[in-house]
Amino acid sequence: MNTTSTPASKSSACAYCGVGCGVLIETDGTNILGVRGNPDHPANFGRLCTKGATLGLAAAQREARALYPELRSGRDALRQRVTWAGALDHAADRFAAIIREHGADAVGFYISGQLLTEDYYVFNKLAKGLIGTNNVDTNSRLCMSSAVSGYKATLGADAPPVCYDDIAATDCLFIAGSNTAYAHPIVYRRIEDARKANPDLKVIVVDPRRTDTSREADLHLPILPGTDVALFNAMLYVMLWEDLLDQDYIAAHTNGFNELRATVREYSPETVAAVCGVPAADIVTAARWFGQSSATLSLYCQGLNQSSHGTDKNAALINLHLATGHIGRPGAGPFSLTGQPNAMGGREVGGMANLLSAHRDLANSEHRGEVARLWGIDSVPATPGKTALEMFEAAARGEIRALWIACTNPAQSLPNQALVRAALQQAEFVVVQEVNAYTETAEYADLLLPAAAWGEKEGTVTNSERRITHLQTAIPAPGECRPDWEIATDFAHRLGARLGKPGAALFPYANAEAVFNEHRESTRGRDLDITGLSYVLLDECGPQQWPYPQGAQSGKARLYADGFFPTADGRARFANTRYLPTAEVTDARYPLHLNTGRLRDQWHGMSRTGMVARLYSHVESPILSMHADDMARRGLKSGDLARVKSRRGELLVPVEASDDMRIGQAFMPMHWGSRYMSGLGVNALTMDQRDPVSKQPELKHAAIQVEKAPLPWHMAVMRRDDAVARMLRIQPLLPRFDYASCGLYGRQNPVLVLRIANATPLSAELMAEVDALLDMQDESCIMRYDDPKRGVAKRVLVEDGCVTGVRLTGEIAARDWLKEMMAEGVEIAPLRSWVLAPLSAPPSGSSSRGRIVCNCLNVAETQILSAITRDTDLAALQASLKCGTECGSCVPELKRMIMMGKQEAA
């Protein structure tokens, strides 16, 4: 491990998903020069996906960084720069006053699975140990909490019992509610490898949509949204009937099978086929493959978790593993893929409203006593804290008066944005601890605290397979940014002093390692015991899986190999799961079902990936995908703008017809929030109903109506040079247009792209504001063409002979063609006649390259389609265009294009 890490190369892990790929950061001590996959890291062996491969570009973007603490002195005042001491003293004064007057539960901390374990540990102790409130919860509530409750309900502890190597060892891969190809690409590369090595491997995908993951499966079950429990119960029915169960395993290692058996009698494949909307024969096939294989591995994610029955969905799937004995052996087990890079670490330190350190439970008085002893305090409060949405509901009611938000962007990512925004507005004091000063949530910050970003701080993260990686500091943080644990520690000292509590004694940390060592001690004797680990060991021997108790020589690749489970009697429990419909069902007023999720190249609210131009080239703007028949019924064509309404809000968004959708369903990516489009983004529409046990909201299911939004007036603006800085400046203007979205295009010298549609032409004032914000008002550099009768106008900014800005109104068909040329640095000479001609479309013979499919090598869809012939296969395409030969993220899509191209040729 250490061998590859030289002074100029620091070992770290990717900042994005829970695959937890190892990276090496090349640095000159001040700047990140490059990021490459760590060939020795067992999660990825050197591979990275499109997002990981562009980490260096994201880290280099500093325009949006919060650099200094900023404080708002009055309700409507602008924030002003303050010192750290001034900022944290003020925060401590406000928190202390509120706690004294209204009690400890009048404050809340909303934190994140993207914090490092050390950061998380300090926040959790700050709330529960120092202040005495359990109001500390995280965005993992939107993400992994149903996985936690599903594991606990069945296996007795929150631990994925499997490892990545199981993918190569399995005979049957059951993927449910996971678009692995997009969301966990390096895991998907392993699936591709496993298929190559074992042609008999069966892959089943359960997803209402057709995705790049489902397309390559041997069997895709496009179930109706939310019907997973019915499907899993029906599979158990078939297994019972066809004698595919492992009766010995059930007898020796489990409880509760008889109750479940009675329940699943009602779930015949024929009955369930109607509920799930898939053929009974396919359910039978899935059950046989699952039951008959020598080792079945399931992979699952938000299609199961983000549901008002998420716990049951998880448990019903784990039931299948217990009933067939597909657990605790190589290639077998229920594998919950974690979303964020450290969702696991957050669970380990108990950083949630109902958990305590080291997988202890808040509801358990013995556990509370143990934690109080570890921390050296009298007691840990017993009342459960408020979970994510409950915390915002309480803030909206005025019950929670101060909110501390760190490393998450709730004004983009929580459902029912109307409520969330009301809560942020209502709260007396909002602290936002961020790396990006321009997030939707930062707008509400009374106090903005600048955090050190990825690469600028040290600590640990745990990936999906329980593997802990030590992240080394590569470069110093810019401005006055500080690591998250350090900010929380400093605040704890100041707050302690005001509350008459020993803040300094409780938080004696000189560095991240001191925090890690305290956390480590809390795990002694627990299921996740890591008392054998240290920073030194992680550096010398590489990342390790837990448990890794003192004296161990290695971590554990798989859990429960002995059939012994961490329950009172050592037996796993079958959960008696029954199917219930989604919380909101479609009806005559809201006839369509809205599903939401991820794109390949964007990360959540785009606070980092949104600064990297090339990550827009796969999908450039927000879009609602629908079935062509549903669009035709509403008089919609691809590219039209639609008004989408739910019971909670509405949003204008362009629509596109997609074969991937079933009739009655629509899909919108989760990424665009109010900084990147007009309106509040997809979560204006989603709902806050949640699972009764896990309290995870149903982010994937909302009933909507869609109608055409006739906005006849269109404008497109492209501006080169300083594109990111200009984008940040223009974003606050977006709400002033009926529809608007912004993004970037290009690679070396990106272009800002702004799309606007309005019911009426823009006022001269608003137009002047746009021009001023984009530095396009210097008339001496502007070429113009106006046709007031057609309402068409072109403005072209020329600097040093190059086209650096274009504004098209009325007719914008030339937009893509122009932005591509601008990114290449086109001179005005060849464009002059086009600018001055009445023609607004691109001149004949010139067209846009279109979407970029292969991001690493910049290969466009149009190039790929024209290269595909009757006998093209993947290898031939890779040889001729080089696409898909670098990170591999586009390989599933290339295969799809080859398949479709061949169908067309035939």
Ligand SMILES: Nc1nc2c(c(=O)[nH]1)N[C@H]1C(S)=C(S)[C@@H](COP(=O)(O)OP(=O)(O)OC[C@H]3O[C@@H](n4cnc5c(=O)[nH]c(N)nc54)[C@H](O)[C@@H]3O)O[C@H]1N2
């Ligand atoms: N590119 C990218 N990768 C990411 C992230 C990102 O933002 N961008 N975020 C990371 C995070 S935090 C997470 S949590 C993961 C999420 O990873 P995934 O869960 O794989 O991603 P999603 O697209 O949210 O949802 C997965 C699939 O669930 C399907 N689905 C919807 N409803 C149902 C249902 O009722 N049943 C079933 N069976 N399926 C359903 C959707 O159609 C979708 O294809 O991704 C991680 N990786």
Ligand SMILES: Nc1nc2c(c(=O)[nH]1)N[C@H]1C(S)=C(S)[C@@H](COP(=O)(O)OP(=O)(O)OC[C@H]3O[C@@H](n4cnc5c(=O)[nH]c(N)nc54)[C@H](O)[C@@H]3O)O[C@H]1N2
């Ligand atoms: N409709 C819909 N909504 C969803 C989902 C969905 O599928 N559909 N998925 C949900 C899921 S699974 C998740 S995980 C959430 C994610 O939702 P969020 O947590 O809101 O996602 P991010 O945009 O990643 O927010 C992380 C923030 O932390 C900041 N940050 C990055 N690094 C650091 C750091 O080191 N320190 C500090 N202090 N700040 C930092 C980033 O700039 C960013 O603004 O979204 C949820 N919302």
Ligand code: SF4
């Ligand atoms: S799969 Fe991609 S995003 Fe996820 S950790 Fe690996 S490189 Fe990062």
Ligand SMILES: [Mo]
């Ligand atoms: Mo997530």
